[in-house]
Amino acid sequence: MDELNVKQELEEENQSERDYHSKWVCTANHGFAPYAQEELRRMFGSLKSTMMIPGEVFVVTIDSSENEANRLITTRTPIFLRHLFPVHLEIAADTSLDALSAVEEFLLKREEIGGSSAAIQIRKTENSPWKENPAALRGELQRRLAPLELEYTVQSPAWIISLFAADHVWYVGVSHPEDNLSDWNGGAVRFQREEGQISRAKFKLLEAEKQFGIPFHSFLNALDIGAAPGGWTSFLLERGLEVTAVDPAKMHPSLAGNKNLRVIHKNAADVSFRENEFDLIVCDMSWSPKLMARMVKGLLYSLQPGGTAVITVKLLTKKPMALVKEIMETFEESRMQIQGAKQLFHNRDEITLYMIKY
Numbered sequence: 534m535d536e537l538n539v540k541q542e543l544e545e546e547n548q549s550e551r552d553y554h555s556k557w558v559c560t561a562n563h564g565f566a567p568y569a570q571e572e573l574r575r576m577f578g579s580l581k582s583t584m585m586i587p588g589e590v591f592v593v594t595i596d597s598s599e600n601e602a603n604r605l606i607t608t609r610t611p612i613f614l615r616h617l618f619p620v621h622l623e624i625a626a627d628t629s630l631d632a633l634s635a636v637e638e639f640l641l642k643r644e645e646i647g648g649s650s651a652a653i654q655i656r657k658t659e660n661s662p663w664k665e666n667p668a669a670l671r672g673e674l675q676r677r678l679a680p681l682e683l684e685y686t687v688q689s690p691a692w693i694i695s696l697f698a699a700d701h702v703w704y705v706g707v708s709h710p711e712d713n714l715s716d717w718n719g720g721a722v723r724f725q726r727e728e729g730q731i732s733r734a735k736f737k738l739l740e741a742e743k744q745f746g747i748p749f750h751s752f753l754n755a756l757d758i759g760a761a762p763g764g765w766t767s768f769l770l771e772r773g774l775e776v777t778a779v780d781p782a783k784m785h786p787s788l789a790g791n792k793n794l795r796v797i798h799k800n801a802a803d804v805s806f807r808e809n810e811f812d813l814i815v816c817d818m819s820w821s822p823k824l825m826a827r828m829v830k831g832l833l834y835s836l837q838p839g840g841t842a843v844i845t846v847k848l849l850t851k852k853p854m855a856l857v858k859e860i861m862e863t864f865e866e867s868r869m870q871i872q873g874a875k876q877l878f879h880n881r882d883e884i885t886l887y888m889i890k891y
């Protein structure tokens with residue numbers, strides 16, 4: 534059999550393998566990969582998984598076709614699995630030059646992506662044979678893929694070409710952004726820090742707005758519990774809301790005198806409001822999750838039916854999945870419908886809950 538026939542046979546074998554199994558490079562926030570693995574295990578039963586970056590990136594083989602696995606993962610929207618891409622090529626990478634040539638050869642054959650808009654997303658391990666930074670590898674790949682005449686864009690590309698350049702093996706996949714759970718490289722959402730920005734906490738609300746599609750500009754009157762120093766409060770003011778901020782701690786001086794802001798320097802356990810006074814409640818208290826849930830529940834009378842709540846839940850426990858379930862059930866008992874639950878990139882050891890009162 535000549536070399537061409539051997540290759541063709543191998544490709545057919547790979548294709549039929551992919552009808553039953555699929556392989557994915559998966560990413561979670563640092564330390565939370567075991568929970569992302571567990572989420573996949575609960576969806577698909579047993580699976581084969583290898584950690585590539587401890588606590589963060591793993592490769593998993595699922596006993597379902599790529600389409601079937603993708604359908605399940607994207608409809609069940611996992612909490613801890615932040616990003617994934619399907620593996621279409623897996624190559625031994627003893628030298629980066631050989632590996633790059635194999636990637637080039639594989640991608641040049643993907644004629645369906647030719648002429649489309651695309652993003653190349655590269656990540657690498659510390660001991661990858663590629664010694665320069667990922668951006669240099671992207672540049673080299675772009676140069677080699679010139680015959681495909683791709684139109685490179687970061688915003689809403691039709692295709693994402695992913696390359697994870699690990700120590701001994703490189704993984705490559707070509708997918709649509711909506712199939713990766715996030716269109717950011719590895720789900721690492723980056724926002725520009727603004728001049729005078731009060732706290733990094735603001736990024737959490739910005740990310741929640743994008744992740745869940747929360748229409749913050751459509752609300753009128755918000756309660757911000759645990760508001761200091763005021764990153765979330767400033768975000769809500771920028772979206773045009775009136776804000777009541779509750780926190781015994783000091784708010785940032787730049788917020789002083791804002792006519793749309795009322796500050797109550799008290800413990801949230803000691804405040805009371807009118808019934809249905811707010812159409813939005815946010816809470817980012819970094820506190821014992823069960824006590825936080827009890828306190829927020831105690832204030833839900835002030836949230837109008839149809840109103841929204843966005844709450845961070847600190848995961849100070851060895852059993853975060855059980856804790857998250859318990860907290861969600863607590864809120865569900867109080868007429869809150871969970872719209873989204875996600876460990877956002879800007880959440881560290883916490884998750885964000887997005888709920889609507891019915």
Ligand SMILES: C[S@@+](CC[C@H](N)C(=O)[O-])C[C@H]1O[C@@H](n2cnc3c(N)ncnc32)[C@H](O)[C@@H]1O
Pocket residue numbers: 731732734735758759760761762763764765766779780781782799800801802817818819820
């Ligand atoms: C992580 S910070 C909030 C950061 C804020 N979201 C921002 O964007 O700047 C947590 C805040 O919760 C406040 N806090 C903790 N327990 C509280 C309570 N029982 N009542 C009111 N505020 C509380 C703390 O004083 C602290 O300022």
